Amino acid sequence: xxxxxxxxxxxxxxxxxxxxxxxxxxxxxxxxxxxxxxxxxxxxxxxxxxxxxxxxxxxxxxxxxxxxxxxxxxxxxxxxxxxxxxxxxxxxxxxxxxxxxxxxxxxxxxxxxxxxxxxxxxxxxxxxxxxxxxxxxxxxxxxxxxxxxxxxxxxxxxxxxxxxxxxxxxxxxxxxxxxxxxxxxxxxxxxxxxxxxxxxxxxxxxxxxxxxxxxxxxxxxxxxxxxxxxxxxxxxxxxxxxxxxxxxxxxxxxxxxxxxxxxxxxxxxxxxxxxxxxxxxxxxxxxxxxxxxxxxxxxxxxxxxxxxxxxxxxxxxxxxxxxxxxxxxxxxxxxxxxxxxxxxxxxxxxxxxxxxxxxxxxxxxxxxxxxxxxxxxxxxxxxxxxxxxxxx
Ligand SMILES: *[C@@H]1O[C@H](CO)[C@@H](O)[C@H](O)[C@H]1NC(C)=O
Ligand SMILES: *[C@@H]1O[C@H](CO)[C@@H](O)[C@H](O)[C@H]1NC(C)=O
Numbered sequence: 001x002x003x004x005x006x007x008x009x010x011x012x013x014x015x016x017x018x019x020x021x022x023x024x025x026x027x028x029x030x031x032x033x034x035x036x037x038x039x040x041x042x043x044x045x046x047x048x049x050x051x052x053x054x055x056x057x058x059x060x061x062x063x064x065x066x067x068x069x070x071x072x073x074x075x076x077x078x079x080x081x082x083x084x085x086x087x088x089x090x091x092x093x094x095x096x097x098x099x100x101x102x103x104x105x106x107x108x109x110x111x112x113x114x115x116x117x118x119x120x121x122x123x124x125x126x127x128x129x130x131x132x133x134x135x136x137x138x139x140x141x142x143x144x145x146x147x148x149x150x151x152x153x154x155x156x157x158x159x160x161x162x163x164x165x166x167x168x169x170x171x172x173x174x175x176x177x178x179x180x181x182x183x184x185x186x187x188x189x190x191x192x193x194x195x196x197x198x199x200x201x202x203x204x205x206x207x208x209x210x211x212x213x214x215x216x217x218x219x220x221x222x223x224x225x226x227x228x229x230x231x232x233x234x235x236x237x238x239x240x241x242x243x244x245x246x247x248x249x250x251x252x253x254x255x256x257x258x259x260x261x262x263x264x265x266x267x268x269x270x271x272x273x274x275x276x277x278x279x280x281x282x283x284x285x286x287x288x289x290x291x292x293x294x295x296x297x298x299x300x301x302x303x304x305x306x307x308x309x310x311x312x313x314x315x316x317x318x319x320x321x322x323x324x325x326x327x328x329x330x331x332x333x334x335x336x337x338x339x340x341x342x343x344x345x346x347x348x349x350x351x352x353x354x355x356x357x358x359x360x361x362x363x364x365x366x367x368x369x370x371x372x373x374x375x376x377x378x379x380x381x382x383x384x385x386x387x388x389x390x391x392x
Contacts, residue, residue: 003038003095007225035077035093035100040228042087046094047230049219050082052101056220056356059113063351066108067101074101098227102350117350120357125347127362128339131161134369136376138162138328138335142247143173144379146255147307148300149248151203151375153241158206159372160240164339165332170325172318173251177311177383184305184381192306199303199375206368210237213364217349224348236342243334250327254320305382313384 040046052075055063067075077097084090106114136159145152165171187195214237218230226232299307352361 004225006038035096038095038099039092040095042092044229045231046082046086046091047218047228049230050079051098051219051222051228051230052078052105054220056352056360058353058356058360059116059351062109062113063105066105070108071101071104074104077101095228098222102222102227106350113353116353120352120354121347121349123354124349124352124357124361125343127346127365128161128342130362131159131365131369132163132339134366134373135159135161135163136373137171137176138165138243138247138331139171139173140176140376140380141244142251142328142331143176143383144304144376145244145248146173146251147304147309147383148379150300151199151379152244152248154200154203154207155372155376156241156244157238158203158210159369159376160210160237161339161342161369162240162243162335165335167332167336168329169332170320170328172254172316172320173247173328174254174311174318175316177380178313178316180380180384182377182381183384184378186306187303189306192303193301196301196303199378202371203375206371209364210368213361213368217361221349221351223345224350225344226348232345236338236345239338239341240335243331243338246327246331246334250324250331253324253327257321257324258318303382304379307382309383311383 052067054060074097078094078101081090081094081097109117136155141152141156141162144155211234214233217233223229223232
């Protein structure tokens with residue numbers, strides 16, 4: 001924490017134009033003084049593997065030579081800090097040592113290489129923007145989550161950057177299916193199962209690709225603003241799933257409110273139907289757990305084109321409960337902070353050249369996002385209409 005505070009104060013001081021020599025002296029201390037200038041927080045997880053041992057391929061030879069050659073002293077201290085037990089004085093120095101080693105390696109690079117890194121970091125900083133134009137919207141994914149939660153989870157891991165919703169704005173998730181033109185009609189049972197399996201496989205591959213890219217970024221680069229925080233990229237990419245949970249809760253509140261009160265009895269059990277025959281209002285006995293589970297699994301694995309639900313485009317702009325709006329806006333705010341967090345992470349990646357940024361990071365993330373988006377589009381098209389039975 002002290003690290004962030006110092007950097008922030010230094011920036012403020014420079015902008016305000018005072019205490020410049022004090023600030024300069026502080027940075028001198030950070031770069032050349034004893035290692036205890038910044039202390040690592042004992043709460044934050046440490047890097048799960050030694051940093052500075054693998055690099056992105058394009059500049060790996062230069063970096064390895066410098067890191068183990070001229071900068072061997074700081075590298076040795078870094079390894080020692082990694083191996084010492086948590087909370088020990090040596091381990092607390094790790095953040096300082098990491099910064100020092102990073103500075104040492106950087107200072108040995110030719111200016112042309114440094115420029116390459118800086119240019120690449122601009123491209124990388126735009127990653128969330130680039131991915132958001134390809135990714136799902138929060139409302140679309142929330143709608144799919146109510147019908148196929150597991151598939152949606154995979155999609156939110158494979159395409160964790162949502163198209164930026166305006167903060168404080170509410171979009172009825174059901175409108176995601178009511179608006180579009182593409183319609184997919186009911187498929188035969190065999191084809192439907194095949195499609196469903198292909199969807200899971202593709203979505204799982206996309207998620208694995210995205211996550212492994214994030215792990216690789218954590219291992220092969222350092223963050224300019226948090227040298228030892230190797231887990232930040234992975235953490236960022238998984239947080240979108242939580243945003244999706246909140247947005248889905250919003251849609252569940254809406255769907256529950258719009259459901260006719262007695263329609264559940266028809267679905268649950270024959271007993272209910274006999275008991276309720278002839279009565280105007282009658283409470284359902286809740287379905288046994290195994291039946292509910294079977295229904296959930298069936299709902300999860302059935303492609304949207306093959307279910308009885310479809311969303312009628314004439315019903316756009318219905319009233320929705322306040323709670324649903326609140327949840328959606330909350331999810332939108334979280335999504336905004338994730339966007340900021342992601343930009344801050346990608347822009348701060350060190351030691352990534354243009355070629356690495358494009359070939360080994362961007363292309364992989366874009367591929368995952370596109371695959372997930374296509375699955376989502378297909379499922380939404382299936383929700384527009386199935387066999388003319390209007391439920392909502
Ligand atoms: C280790 O680093 C020191 C200080 O920079 C340097 O003098 C020495 O030559 C380095 N050793 C090797 C094997 O490169
Ligand atoms: C549920 O069953 C009742 C009578 O059994 C019927 O009137 C009603 O239309 C049914 N609701 C739905 C949504 O099918």
